[in-house]
Amino acid sequence: MPITNSRVIPLTCSGHTRPVVDLQFSSMDSEGNYLLISACKDGNPMLRDGKTGDWIGTFLGHKGAVWSARLNQKADRAVTGSADFSARIWDTFTGDELFKFDHQHIVRACDFSQDGSRVLTGGQEKKLRVFDLNQPESAPLEATGHEGAIKSVAWDDDRQTIFSAGDDKTIRVWDVRSMEQVQQLDHGASVTSMVQSADGHYLTSTAGAEAFFWDTRAGYALAKQHTLEHNASSISLHPNQTKFIAGSDTDLWVRIYDFTSGEELEVYKGHHGPIWTVSYSPDGELYATGSEDGTIRLWKTNPTKPYGLWQSCPE
Incomplete structure (x- = not known):
């Protein structure tokens, strides 16, 4: 039976006024710290301390819902994609807008290349674009x-490929050098999320109630597929690859599953609306969830271990 522990109290990060639809943690710095960026339909992407959830700043300028937000490897730049038909690049230290890339329709997804020199976007136009920040x-x-x-995009510099996923029930793999499609990963339903694992070894995706794990080292072969109890809006694989979290657009509970078997291990409730986006921190010590209720919640992976603001252990 899965563990349901009512004593697990998440940290609640307020500030957004509409549904939170995308979250991403940065990489850890030399001191073990990291950031958290969020995209929200209120049009105001926010940057926070990843461990505590403390608000650092809000990127002001979008005129519509922000659907996607990503940080580069150094976490000194952010990219956001919006319903105002633009993708924007921000300085995370000053909050200044550095570049604005206009599109012909809603931008639903964006991502940085590993070196941070290029940005990938996709959206309602059904078109991928790669912008060179050195030649904006x-x-x-x-x-x-x-x-x-296109609802999700991702970049794999190691294999010189980019990924796009969307409503046509596919993930498409492209050679970034030629911008030609080289592979197609079929899902059977609209792809609701797609991200790479922390080490880049898996491309994870969701469609309906299915969770998919594609092995990037084996030609994107399907390594695991698990059928969950509820529709999966988003999943995130723990850095040690033993378990994954899932959020649902039809359920209020956060669920933890065994990566190998797909068995449901833990269930927690905290949100008052469907959960649109989930993500493990880079050290795996906590995970973040973003909801229709307009909040971000941070959950400690090990309830008995002090971490961040959770300095005391439950009795």
């Missing part, structure tokens, strides 16, 4: 092929 005035590289809106 130059025309972006483009690729088409999706038959539905």
Whole structure:
């Protein structure tokens, strides 16, 4: 039976006024610290201390819902994609907008290349674009092929590929050098989320109640597929690859599953609306959830271990 522990109290991060739809932790710095960025339909992406949830700043400028927010490896730049038909690049230290890239429709997804020099976007246009931040005035590289809106994008520098996922029930793999499609990963339903694992060894995705784990080292072969109890809006694989968390757009509970067997291990309730986005911290000590209720909640992975603001252990 899964563990339901009512004594597990998450940290609640307030500030957003509408549903939180995307979360990402930065990499850890030399002192073990990291940041958390959030995208929200209120149009105000926010940056926080990853361990405590403390608010650092809000990036002001978008005129519509922000669907996607990502940090580069150094965490000194952020990219956001919005319903105002733009993707914007921000300085995370000053909050200043550095670049604005206009599109012809809603931008649903964005991501940095590993070196932070390029940005990938996708959205309602069903088109991928790659912008060069060293030459921001130059025309972006483009690729088409999706038959539905693109909801998620990701970048794999190690294999010189980029990924796009969306409403046409597919993930498409592209060679970033030629912008040609080289592979297609079929899902059977609209792909609701897609991210890479912390070490890049897996591409994780969700469609309906299915959780998929594609092995990037084996030609994107399907390594695991688990059928969950509820529709999966988002999943995140723990850095040690023993378990994963899942949020659902039809359920209020946070669920932890065994990676190997798919067995449900833990269940927690804290949100008052469906959970749209989940993510493990880079050290795996906590995870974040973003909800329709407009809040972000931080949950400690090991309830009995002091960490961050949870300095005391439960009795």
